[in-house]
Amino acid sequence: MDRGNPLQDAFFTRLFHGVSDAIYVIDPDSSSILAANEAGCRALGMSPEELIDQSVLSLNQDVTGPNQWREISAAIIAAGNYTFMGRHVRKDGTDFPVEVVTDYLEYKGRGYLVSVARDLSEHHRHREHLTDDELIRALLLNESSDGLWDWNLQDHSLFLSPQWFRMLGYGPNEISSPTLDTWRNSVHQEDLERVITLLQDHLQGKSSRYEAKYRLRSRDGHYLWVHDRGMVAQHDLDGRPQRMIGLVLDITESEHYAAELLERSQRDELTGLYNRRTGYELFERFLRDCRRDNQPLQVVMLDIDHFKPLNDDYGHLEGDRAIRHVADELRRCLRADEWLFRWGGEEFLLLFPGMDRSSAHGMMQRLLKHFNAVPFVTQGGESLELTFSAGISGFPENGNSIRQLVGAADRAMYRAKSSGRNRVEG
Numbered sequence: 001m002d003r004g005n006p007l008q009d010a011f012f013t014r015l016f017h018g019v020s021d022a023i024y025v026i027d028p029d030s031s032s033i034l035a036a037n038e039a040g041c042r043a044l045g046m047s048p049e050e051l052i053d054q055s056v057l058s059l060n061q062d063v064t065g066p067n068q069w070r071e072i073s074a075a076i077i078a079a080g081n082y083t084f085m086g087r088h089v090r091k092d093g094t095d096f097p098v099e100v101v102t103d104y105l106e107y108k109g110r111g112y113l114v115s116v117a118r119d120l121s122e123h124h125r126h127r128e129h130l131t132d133d134e135l136i137r138a139l140l141l142n143e144s145s146d147g148l149w150d151w152n153l154q155d156h157s158l159f160l161s162p163q164w165f166r167m168l169g170y171g172p173n174e175i176s177s178p179t180l181d182t183w184r185n186s187v188h189q190e191d192l193e194r195v196i197t198l199l200q201d202h203l204q205g206k207s208s209r210y211e212a213k214y215r216l217r218s219r220d221g222h223y224l225w226v227h228d229r230g231m232v233a234q235h236d237l238d239g240r241p242q243r244m245i246g247l248v249l250d251i252t253e254s255e256h257y258a259a260e261l262l263e264r265s266q267r268d269e270l271t272g273l274y275n276r277r278t279g280y281e282l283f284e285r286f287l288r289d290c291r292r293d294n295q296p297l298q299v300v301m302l303d304i305d306h307f308k309p310l311n312d313d314y315g316h317l318e319g320d321r322a323i324r325h326v327a328d329e330l331r332r333c334l335r336a337d338e339w340l341f342r343w344g345g346e347e348f349l350l351l352f353p354g355m356d357r358s359s360a361h362g363m364m365q366r367l368l369k370h371f372n373a374v375p376f377v378t379q380g381g382e383s384l385e386l387t388f389s390a391g392i393s394g395f396p397e398n399g400n401s402i403r404q405l406v407g408a409a410d411r412a413m414y415r416a417k418s419s420g421r422n423r424v425e426g
Helices: 010-018 038-044 066-079 132-143 162-167 180-184 189-203 252-266 276-293 307-314 316-333 357-373 402-418
Strands: 022-026 033-036 081-089 095-107 110-119 147-152 158-160 210-217 223-235 241-250 297-304 339-344 347-353 388-395
Touching: 022 038, 038 081, 038 110, 066 081, 066 095, 066 110, 081 162, 147 162, 158 180, 162 241, 189 210, 189 223, 210 241, 223 252, 252 276, 276 297, 276 339, 276 347, 276 388, 276 402, 297 316, 297 357, 297 402, 307 316, 316 339, 316 347, 316 357, 347 357, 357 388, 388 402
Parallel strands: none
Antiparallel strands: 022 033, 022 110, 081 095, 095 110, 147 158, 147 241, 210 223, 223 241, 297 347, 297 388, 339 347
């Protein structure tokens, strides 16, 4: 068969161009359109010259890249026939809903995909093929941005709409007979128990509807955040649920944005350390855990020595750089289970859950030695020795509350300053 014109026979050429549905012959490897009938060109608003050799990736809104095309193509070849509901894009950029039936055919040792695309926006063209209810359902499924699901509790079968599969990166009809396990196996393990509990609560009548936010695994192994909601739509004569329907919406982008805002609210803008508000929240958690497990907790209040003269003599920008220098050096010397917070101004708070007083003293002495060996360099290239004064308090000996422990550490820090600075007390 000639690659440029795979239809040579005059009768079949006339038949090809005479049918009312759009037909496309596609190279399964490259995704190039090898031939299109007149209806196919009209549907996309292109001439044959504009359309031939274009990739279906540029014409199908729901196929996002070569990797997904290879997976879809392989799935079609393996099954021989697939039906897909998606959106085609015209030359002018507008799109329209389609139902695409694709077959895999071989001719003279070479494989081809033959797709017949039916425009679902023109209802009258296919009412003879669908009942009114089926037509409405098909149009709603195609137009909705949500993935629709319909769960039969009697036989445990599960209908998942084309948008559900598209959302997760699957090809057309790739999962032929989905069940509840199809969905269950896609839910992130950390979310599954919570989501199942919410689902059971609704089935047992404890909630008026089912609603959950959780993560679903896509075909490439990444997880999407989804907002899932539904309700029982049918009961038997004894009031037992028989059918449940719902919608799943991809909220990944909004969840990432919310997580970014939360992270920003927890961090100090200058140093990137956790801020005082987050410090209080974590402090309360660590203190509760140490009370429960009968473990010590050491609290260190640390203040940069002679910071005001530095700030006055060199300016606020150099003062900010000095604070960042201290934060970076402290962070570099601490382990993952040793916590550092910007408490305000030139003050920092450190928490050492599970550490005894002697170990905390040893840690702070090593930090002092480190700071004495690493000067702060101004933007003008001048080396300045930065030191700090620190006070230590501990649970349970110095108190049983955040207020008591911070107060004791603060008093110890001022004793260190009064004793000559560049030292640790407590």
